Amino acid sequence: MTLPGGRVAWVVLLAAVGGAACARKPAAPSATTLVVAVGSDPGALNPAVTTSGSTHPITDQIFNGLVGLDEQLQPIPELAERWTVEDGGRAYRFALRPGVTWHDGVPFTSADVKFTFEQALLKYHSRTRAALEGLLDTVETPDDLTAVFRLKRPYGPLLQRLDVVEASIIPKHQYEGHDLLHGEPARKPVGTGPFRFVSYATADRIVLERNPTYFRQGLPGIDRLVFRILPNAASAVAALESGDVDYTVSVPGPDIPRLQRTPGIAVVKSAGGSGGSACQDVLIPNLTRRPFSDLRVRRAIAHAIDRDFIVERVYFGQGQPATGPISRLIPWAYTPDVRQYPHDPAQARKLLDEAGLKPDATGQRVAITFTHGANQQRLGQALREQLKAVGITLNLEMLDFNAAVERVFVKKTFDLGLASFCNGADPEIGVRRVYVSSNIGPYPFSNGASYRNATIDALFDAAAARVEKDQRRETYVEIQRILAEEVPYFWLIDSETLRAHRQTFTGFRLWTGAFAETVRPVSASTPSKQ
Amino acid sequence: MTHATSAARWLMRRALFAVLVVAGVTTLTFVLIHLAPGDPIYLLAGDGGNASYYDSMRAKYGLDRTIAEQFVRYVRAVLSGDFGYSFMYQQPVIGVVLEHLPATMLLGGTSLLFSVILGFGAAVLCAIWRSRWLDAAVRGVSSVAYSAPVYWTGQVFILIAAVKLGVLPSGGMSTARESLEGIAYVVDLLWHVLLPAFTLSLPLAAVIVRVSRASMMETLGEPHVRAAVARGLGRSRLILRHVAWNASIPVVALVGQHAGQLLAGAALTEALFGWPGVGHLVLHAGAHRDYPLVTAAFIFISASVVFFNVVTDAATSWLDPRIRLT
């Protein structure tokens, strides 16, 4: 890891002795360096042991999965050239791409795949472990270029779990014999991906360069990829506007309209990426407590919430009002054709009356507490206004993110909580865990509402065991119909994060972690910086 | 008792106290973070895991032990020079802190320099010109500079210098696009440090201008200075030679005390400007429940406060032998 530490130290001296010089070399934008603003330090760069949203945006450019995901989130060949499903969905046979080498020149083989799954993913990668533990029996490696996944039961959505975000393949020869969590190799990651690691200066930048021997001919389209760590989102936007940064993965809401008007900058919607895809922000009522145990109250609250207002004001239009338990960004499984709860305070009051929650002299019917993290302050304040209109007092309890998560999911001492559930490439990945009774916890991002419905449990099992997409859609549609009737959660928004890039570059693959693979400069006369 | 032995005794006492402070802060921090609600495992391990996953990770990080046990292990490790492993960075804590130290030193050093230049310079000008208007202006500006929160003035400066005028970078420590080397790197670094250092320097500059102005006025009124004026010594020369020297002693004390607070005091400025320093690191580590990192940072910060206090006392005593070490 190269670090400006030593250099900074003598600059300190120089500054102290000579005072600050005020000359500046004009920036000469090199068209083949893409500068990306990210919010926090990734720390170790081993993607197979973490789901961290700071690590993956970087490592997803260095590593590969067995499969990639196309824009419809369907699997496409990556490290695996082809695959066949055998034994009624109980075995997946992958033919690995020949001639792939790690960045250090060592050939990539099926041993790396086996090592990655058995030593890293199934031990330390939370989501992959939770999904495949007890399901994946063995990874067989009949030869260097074949890997066979043997499952204990048929499992349809396996392929969607094998992309670079959920299952980056790491080199066995580098990691074997190291502690995977604290290992040295994670400081100088060696992957198979489009970019090679060059340097990492903590809290400053990570520099990657083009992998000249990348297996996809002609890619990547840029020479250098620099991640600049800019913790303050406003600074990141300013850097984008000034041309110091080409792409920023998050845009503060109030800046969106201005950036959209700014010539030379494109604001684009992204449903996915390294942090998780097809996410839904969802209010979690504690169904084991009054008043949420009463269906009429849940429906009343669903009518009392003005999703359009929340999407527009609280989320600055970064998404669309949710209509049910599956995000519309998984189009093959999503249906809007379920019971809807339009914003209707009168209907809400009527339902509350029916539920026996009559208003007292001050118009108040019931008081509930909303437990939330610091990031949801504005949501809490908006909800409080909306619920006040139907006689519900919402007390706000702001906790540190971690403490809020613990209260809602682990201790379960809450009335109303909130989580962003990323549905992933398949409802099996990120929807099932929220509703099935076997996942009531106590651990984060489980079934926080403690919702129990045997029919729903059985339907999710059926959907997972099927391999045919049409059959699976039918099952998911039924699940959505039932859940919309029952409202065990209040679905607020199907999130679509806005990201912004300078129009000097094009080809961002925003639905996947490996966003930079196909980025290329717009060759025609580069617009001057403003 | 000779002067030397009393100085040695003083140093001993201060050193002992320093150790006590650091030990106290360590214990307090450790207890506080472990009493706090929230389980760090959910931040340092991945999301979407199941119970067995979190149990195994807890064991992996030693978080399944009791607080007392963890504390004993921690103290033992610290005494042998091992500050533990940062959850967030997956690196030894000491390395993470040291990596962030140069940035804070650069920002802090530059801002101290600015404070002294601005504050002392303005005071000298006031003393030389004795203009009521200048006086009033300096007093007004310094009062506001002292009272305004830096994260607000910083925002205003970013708006003006970076957004409207586009003459200075709005944040970060270096230009992102190029990998500069040698002198270009230094220039670029200084270019980036200007705005945050200026922002950070203002409150201290405000104090310095007032303190040094007051002490200059006092000196100007003293008989030997009046006598020098009577002998026809030029006013500017007089001020620069005699008056300013005397006024520098409280300024040294101020700068010294302030230097000790810089590791922590620059945090808000660092956060606003995306400056990769220690203060910012601690804020970040706290939010991520990086226990080893937070505790180690507290140890460093309190040690630096105590250290600079000792140095300051020694320096002021050396500058002005009338001030005794007690």
Added chain:
Amino acid sequence: MQVAAATRTGLLATSAFRRTSGSMSVRAGGIVVGALVLVALAAPLVAPADPFRIAGDALTPPSTAHPFGTDDLGRDVLAGVLHGALNSLKVGLAGALSAALFGIGIGGLAAMCGGLADDLLMRVTEFVQAMPRFFLVVTIVSLFGGHLWLIVLVIALTAWPDTARVFRAQVQSILGRDFVVAARAAGCSERRILWRHVLPLTIAVVGAHASYQAGNAILSEAALSFLGLGDPTVMSWGTLLGSAQFMVREGWWVSLFPGIAITLTVLGCNLLADGLVTESPEDV
């Protein structure tokens, strides 16, 4: 709170305003602080609207309907600033009271008792002074939640050491003076000496420190909000300024007015403190 506590003590010790503008400073500071108290108490009458009420479109610039504009949720910034005054007042008062009461208590006790107790109390004071106080406040509030009472408590618990040290030094100096020695010889009780001779001479300096700590506490609370750790259920200037940090360019008014309010209030506290130091008897 950027300036070290010790620095402030230095500032007080050699106030620039001595002789020149003490009473003017007190007056100016008094007017500002008085105005704050008035606004704080009158806010519910002047701006009866709930400051959290969504009163219009998001981020509209100042107009006759919303003289300070609206924020990103469409809430009236003027209502926020007016209602926020009360919380800033509470926070400031907590800082001032802590500085005064703990400062007098601990500093006075140390000076009167002397010996081992003095040593012990002063070491505790130094210990609190040497702690990274702002970080401690940040850590505690971020770990245990942003409740206003907790913020006030933590700020109060760390606001007293400067006052304690200065007060102790002053009491010691007064106790050594002829008139006190004379009073003692005449059979005055310690308590009487303290009330009759010591407190009147030190009250201005204690007031000055309390006033500084009030300003300081208001700044600390605002800083917590800037970091997103403020109390979400109460409207305070800090909360406004914290939420404004992403809107500096799109809605300068959301940042400007609370920023001015904070700066003015802290300025008022500081002027008051300066003036009080100047008013205090010389050579104390």
